[in-house]
Amino acid sequence: MSEPRQEPVPGTHHEPGGDAPPASDAPPQETIHVDRFEAAWMRIAAAVLAIFFISILVSAFASGFQVPGVYQRIDPTKLYEPGSPFADPGLRELAPGKYEAYIRAQIWSFTPNEIRIPAGSEVTFYTTSQDVQHGIKIQGTNINMMILPGQVSTLKAKFDTPGTYDFVCHEYCGQLHHTMYGQLIVEAEQVAAQ
Numbered sequence: 001m002s003e004p005r006q007e008p009v010p011g012t013h014h015e016p017g018g019d020a021p022p023a024s025d026a027p028p029q030e031t032i033h034v035d036r037f038e039a040a041w042m043r044i045a046a047a048v049l050a051i052f053f054i055s056i057l058v059s060a061f062a063s064g065f066q067v068p069g070v071y072q073r074i075d076p077t078k079l080y081e082p083g084s085p086f087a088d089p090g091l092r093e094l095a096p097g098k099y100e101a102y103i104r105a106q107i108w109s110f111t112p113n114e115i116r117i118p119a120g121s122e123v124t125f126y127t128t129s130q131d132v133q134h135g136i137k138i139q140g141t142n143i144n145m146m147i148l149p150g151q152v153s154t155l156k157a158k159f160d161t162p163g164t165y166d167f168v169c170h171e172y173c174g175q176l177h178h179t180m181y182g183q184l185i186v187e188a189e190q191v192a193a194q
């Protein structure tokens with residue numbers, strides 16, 4: 001299918017040799033002089049950017065770093081209402097070795113403040129705050145996120161090595177902020193083979 005030919009609109013037709021300057025009047029091409037040391041620093045800056053970009057790719061795809069996602073919005077005044085997963089937070093088993101952990105933060109504690117899972121488990125964490133801004137960092141893992149009132153944040157981690165993983169609030173939330181901590185205990189008993 002061919003487009004219908006456009007007729008030139010009267011008065012807008014560009015006449016050859018009109019206002020465009022003749023090509024012979026164009027200034028001669030000039031090259032920009034870049035000092036030797038300046039050029040070296042430009043190459044170093046480009047190399048540093050490339051290294052940073054590669055390190056982002058390696059951390060995202062090889063080391064499994066994740067950016068905490070906004071899972072949903074939630075009314076912080078309704079966390080205790082029936083049906084809210086934060087009314088009775090804690091660990092839920094979805095399948096052998098697969099868990100979800102709901103953690104509610106409030107001044108100045110986590111609920112629950114102790115979580116036990118068998119080694120080899122994969123846990124998806126969901127967190128929200130009842131009052132002010134908190135944070136959670138689980139030692140030795142990629143779990144490190146803000147806990148905000150009105151927002152449910154989520155991150156996932158796999159726990160292969162038995163041991164005790166402390167978690168703390170890392171966002172100053174008032175006088176007893178330093179008392180806001182808990183423990184995730186990975187028990188030596190392995191997840192049953194599937």
Ligand SMILES: [Cu+2]
Pocket residue numbers: 134135169170171172173174177178180
């Ligand atoms: Cu805090």
